[in-house]
Amino acid sequence: MSLIPGSVSHFSNPKAAAANQYSQAQKDIISVASSDRAVADISLWPGYKATDLNSFSAMASDLNLAKVWYKDEAQRFDLKSFKALGGAYAVARQLQKALVEKGLSEPSISDLLEGKCAQDVKDLVVSCATDGNHGRSVAWGAQMFGCGCVIYIHRDVSQGRQEAMQDFGAQVVRITGNYDESVKTADREAKANNRIIVSDTSYPGYMEIPKDVALGYTVMLAEIIEQLDDDKPTHVFIQGGVGGLASAVCGYFWDHWGEARPRFVIVEPEQANCLQESAKAGEAVAVTGDLETLMAGLACGEVSSLAWEILATGGDDFMTLSEDAVAPLMKMLAQGYKTDAAVEAGESAVPGLAGAIVAAQSDEYRQTLGLTSESKILVIGTEGATDPELYQSLIK
């Protein structure tokens, strides 16, 4: 029986087989211990609550799997995506560091939230390039903590996503190139105007801030561990853009579970498979072209350097997913599969689950990925209807 259409390609990472240890260099990027501060700080933000971890038992049963867990980030604050955790957390950390550099004592999150440093932070400006969700988080953080914000978007970012950032008081600049070009423009303008770039992607010479972004994401992972209540996934299927999310998930779970960590499967759009190509090349490489995909949050051609430090050995399998799987799965989730809970899942939320379903429906891929009736799959529904108009048109 076929739940959704679509096809996948698969590459098994030859470097993963030898990687049974989470190295100190990798722990320096993401660890359970370093996530503690993010957990403590973010739980103080107004409106914080853990998002649901749904168990889709009807789906698991029809796919001949033991479990399908779906972490529902559509409920993350009012931003409807896990990205709310990363950008805004890095904004707070940058403001804290900037005040220390000014010779003041480091403000706590509560100090920032209560406006105790309003005079000192109001002239600081944060900036980034985004395909939507990261910029929304940075804009929201800037508004929540009281600094200025300029966001750069590429030609394919929808009007709805642009307006959502403007609603948080950000100045939004649209360029004519693709995502990678918007990153370069934001960088250049930040240097010229003394702005702090808060990017979710890292490159040599720019590592600390994306590390804070990824630490923000780990709050979601700490919630998952608690919600699993001593149970454990055998496989994690996670969608990849620049790899920041995938590396946070992989690194946190690897540190937590050690050698008993789940098998880690990364899923990307066919036209924007920089992580899969990097695994094939044995080093971080870029893909070029227009990166066109419905999965807007994943339209990235260049891997984040920090992310690759973890995924080079932590990623077991690198898959691509065809575009035709996306809308049917969004629709199925909106209605709720049989007796399973209905969830709102945006275009970039579903590739991990879609990859798992397409693989579980195929004897060949079940064998390749070691999927059996005992397998427990974890996926993260990373966004809800972050572009409501587009969402409605896709689930019709």
Ligand SMILES: Cc1ncc(COP(=O)(O)O)c(C=O)c1O
């Ligand atoms: C909803 C959603 N899911 C997944 C991702 C992928 O995250 P990363 O670029 O860190 O790989 C993004 C990135 O923007 C996103 O917006």
